[in-house]
Amino acid sequence: MLQISARYLDQTTILDVSGDIDLASSPELRKALLRELRELRIPRVVLNLKAVKYVDSSGVASLVEALKASRDLGSRLILFGLNSAVREVLQLSKLLKIFEIAETEEQAVAP
Amino acid sequence: MSRGSLLLKVELRSNPETLCIVRNALGQLAQTFGFSETDCRAVVLAVDEALTNIIRHAYQGKPEQPIEVSFRRIQAARDGVLKPALEIVVEDRGAAVDTTKLCGRPLDDVRSGGLGLHFMRESMDAVEFRRRWHRNQLRMVKLLHGAQPEKGS
Numbered sequence A: 001m002l003q004i005s006a007r008y009l010d011q012t013t014i015l016d017v018s019g020d021i022d023l024a025s026s027p028e029l030r031k032a033l034l035r036e037l038r039e040l041r042i043p044r045v046v047l048n049l050k051a052v053k054y055v056d057s058s059g060v061a062s063l064v065e066a067l068k069a070s071r072d073l074g075s076r077l078i079l080f081g082l083n084s085a086v087r088e089v090l091q092l093s094k095l096l097k098i099f100e101i102a103e104t105e106e107q108a109v110a111p
Numbered sequence B: 001m002s003r004g005s006l007l008l009k010v011e012l013r014s015n016p017e018t019l020c021i022v023r024n025a026l027g028q029l030a031q032t033f034g035f036s037e038t039d040c041r042a043v044v045l046a047v048d049e050a051l052t053n054i055i056r057h058a059y060q061g062k063p064e065q066p067i068e069v070s071f072r073r074i075q076a077a078r079d080g081v082l083k084p085a086l087e088i089v090v091e092d093r094g095a096a097v098d099t100t101k102l103c104g105r106p107l108d109d110v111r112s113g114g115l116g117l118h119f120m121r122e123s124m125d126a127v128e129f130r131r132r133w134h135r136n137q138l139r140m141v142k143l144l145h146g147a148q149p150e151k152g153s
Helices: A026-039 A057-073 A084-092 A105-109 B016-033 B037-058 B116-123
Strands: A003-009 A012-021 A044-055 A076-080 A100-102 B005-013 B066-078 B081-092 B126-132 B135-143
Touching: A003 A026, A012 A026, A012 A057, A012 A105, A026 A044, A026 A057, A044 A057, A044 A084, A044 A105, A057 A076, A057 A084, A057 B037, A076 A105, A084 B037, A084 B116, A100 A105, B005 B016, B016 B037, B016 B066, B037 B066, B037 B081, B037 B116, B037 B135, B066 B135, B116 B126
Parallel strands: A012 A044, A044 A076, A076 A100
Antiparallel strands: A003 A012, B005 B066, B066 B081, B081 B135, B126 B135
């Protein structure tokens, strides 16, 4: 089961995600990301994936859609906390390099 | 030709909520089979993507439709040498798969979707589709790397 909670800093939203991102749960992630980017117009959205054990192609598709939305709006989408499973899937998709990836939360929210 | 020894056969419905149950069971099976941690994840990803494609495309999101998955231990040839391998066959009764369109997509084309088949092909040693008796049948094979090989005849 996917759980998403939001923390709000100055001009930044951190979304803490835990669980598996798959066909059943990726619409929830997509909705949460697009809400921050399109509706709330947050300039920087940080996705904490430390507690994500699995991501499939529908999850990658949600991330790509959010990335495109952020580019269209001139905002930033930053991922951090990628474990081996998530990193492998992004590498397999050859999309790892298109995302802005930070090693730590401090790096992700640094001015 | 021997069909190998059946390890597990699962009948499930085309409900996305069942995917995590299959992943957990398959992860255990792959680990017991002797795959490395990375290969376990590859097998789980390939099967999950296969089921996702069936739910989304063959059954077009319609729930409660039947899917069968069987797992067999087989011997598969690689460079003239027989190696132990895991054979996974996934069957559904949905719309026929147009095999001419199963070519994946250029990965430098940054867009959503179309990754599932690419993930399956990258994760497994063999991926084959066919239509039999009004069913789509997907056969995937993953070789057990590092296992003691047997000489092929």
